[in-house]
Amino acid sequence: MFKNVIRTLNSLGGVRLFSQKVARPLRQKKPKADGNSIQSFVDVRQLRVVGGAGGDGCISFLRLWSNEYAGPDGGDGGHGGHVIFQASTNVHDLNNVPTSVKANNGENGSNNDCHGKNANHYVIEVPVGTIIKDASGKVKGDLHTQGLMFIAAKGGAGGKGNHFYISDTEQAPKICEYGAKGEELEYIIEVRSMAHIGLIGFPNAGKSTLLRAISRARPKVAPYPFTTLKPHLGIIQYEDYEQIAVADLPGLIPDSHKNKGLGIQFLKHTERCMALVYVIDASLDEFYDHLEILQYELDKFYENFKNKSQLVVANKIDIPKARQNAAEMQKILQLPVVPVSAKTGENIAALLREMKIIYDNNNTEEEEE
Ligand SMILES: Nc1nc2c(ncn2[C@@H]2O[C@H](COP(=O)(O)OP(=O)(O)OP(=O)(O)O)[C@@H](O)[C@H]2O)c(=O)[nH]1
Numbered sequence: 157m158f159k160n161v162i163r164t165l166n167s168l169g170g171v172r173l174f175s176q177k178v179a180r181p182l183r184q185k186k187p188k189a190d191g192n193s194i195q196s197f198v199d200v201r202q203l204r205v206v207g208g209a210g211g212d213g214c215i216s217f218l219r220l221w222s223n224e225y226a227g228p229d230g231g232d233g234g235h236g237g238h239v240i241f242q243a244s245t246n247v248h249d250l251n252n253v254p255t256s257v258k259a260n261n262g263e264n265g266s267n268n269d270c271h272g273k274n275a276n277h278y279v280i281e282v283p284v285g286t287i288i289k290d291a292s293g294k295v296k297g298d299l300h301t302q303g304l305m306f307i308a309a310k311g312g313a314g315g316k317g318n319h320f321y322i323s324d325t326e327q328a329p330k331i332c333e334y335g336a337k338g339e340e341l342e343y344i345i346e347v348r349s350m351a352h353i354g355l356i357g358f359p360n361a362g363k364s365t366l367l368r369a370i371s372r373a374r375p376k377v378a379p380y381p382f383t384t385l386k387p388h389l390g391i392i393q394y395e396d397y398e399q400i401a402v403a404d405l406p407g408l409i410p411d412s413h414k415n416k417g418l419g420i421q422f423l424k425h426t427e428r429c430m431a432l433v434y435v436i437d438a439s440l441d442e443f444y445d446h447l448e449i450l451q452y453e454l455d456k457f458y459e460n461f462k463n464k465s466q467l468v469v470a471n472k473i474d475i476p477k478a479r480q481n482a483a484e485m486q487k488i489l490q491l492p493v494v495p496v497s498a499k500t501g502e503n504i505a506a507l508l509r510e511m512k513i514i515y516d517n518n519n520t521e522e523e524e525e
């Protein structure tokens with residue numbers, strides 16, 4: 157249950173004291189999956205969408221016993237289905253989005269004035285914060301709110317049957333319409349906001365190890381730079397049923413903003429993260445430079461990153477040198493510093509608590525607005 161947590165964080169101006177109710181992170185109920193279940197995060201997808209064709213109208217003339225000319229009774233065709241993107245919090249990436257989508261066709265009309273059935277729309281769930289661009293790269297839509305929809309391809313209208321064409325002068329029309337074809341378009345869809353918290357750091361700082369330690373995500377870990385090539389997402393559950401999504405992004409290097417290395421193409425993800433966590437390898441002496449470079453690169457990419465909540469994780473404190481450096485970082489850095497060892501799990505609980513505090517603070521700010 158909740159308990160009052162008094163936390164102490166060193167900052168430049170002295171010691172910060174908070175007295176706040178913080179939900180505890182829950183233990184994972186399910187075991188980690190066996191085998192090679194590495195699933196990366198799909199953040200961009202190009203797809204072709206085709207609306208359903210409308211059903212054809214029908215030409216028919218009713219004949220009844222003792223009423224030979226009972227009249228035209230051809231029904232209208234049903235409308236074809238649209239292809240729709242809908243923002244949903246149920247999905248976190250574009251893994252479920254097929255590369256080619258076609259909505260169902262409407263049914264044809266038939267005799268007895270039976271209208272064909274309208275086809276159901278094909279709704280594709282995409283994460284909240286998805287940007288929709290056409291094939292030339294022009295932005296067509298931004299699904300920034302839960303439930304918002306974007307009609308990607310309209311279905312064709314159903315054709316009219318001959319009953320529709322009865323007029324004063326033409327009592328027995330022998331015409332009907334074909335159903336219209338659905339639209340056929342190409343889109344590129346991109347996820348901008350995928351996580352509440354983004355892990356940013358140099359290659360080999362231990363971001364993937366940290367994400368493995370705090371969630372069920374299983375990004376690859378290896379002692380060489382650029383192990384992680386695509387973002388990975390992990391979810392932390394708390395006892396108040398809140399879930400925090402944490403993203404492990406590919407490592408940044410100096411001049412990333414000039415498109416060196418990999419990181420820059422993924423920095424757009426951090427734009428809508430509510431908080432940034434810098435993962436620093438504290439076993440290296442140049443930890444301070446690393447933090448400055450990371451902040452410089454972010455600054456070059458977009459300026460308002462300074463308004464976001466930020467936290468520094470001094471990783472690898474199982475190494476004695478790193479423990480000393482982490483203590484020094486706590487003294488000299490203006491940002492809150494949490495020393496952890498992603499490998500041994502030391503102090504991970506404190507980090508999860510910090511993340512929850514940041515999440516709660518940001519949520520209450522949004523509600524007040
Ligand atoms: N001793 C120690 N080693 C660690 C710790 N965390 C990570 N490592 C090691 O550091 C190396 C790099 O870890 P990764 O998690 O792959 O680093 P990364 O930041 O994801 O690297 P990229 O994906 O290349 O950007 C691996 O050999 C890890 O075993 C730690 O807390 N202590």
Ligand SMILES: [Mg+2]
Pocket residue numbers: 363364365375376377383384404
């Ligand atoms: Mg990695």
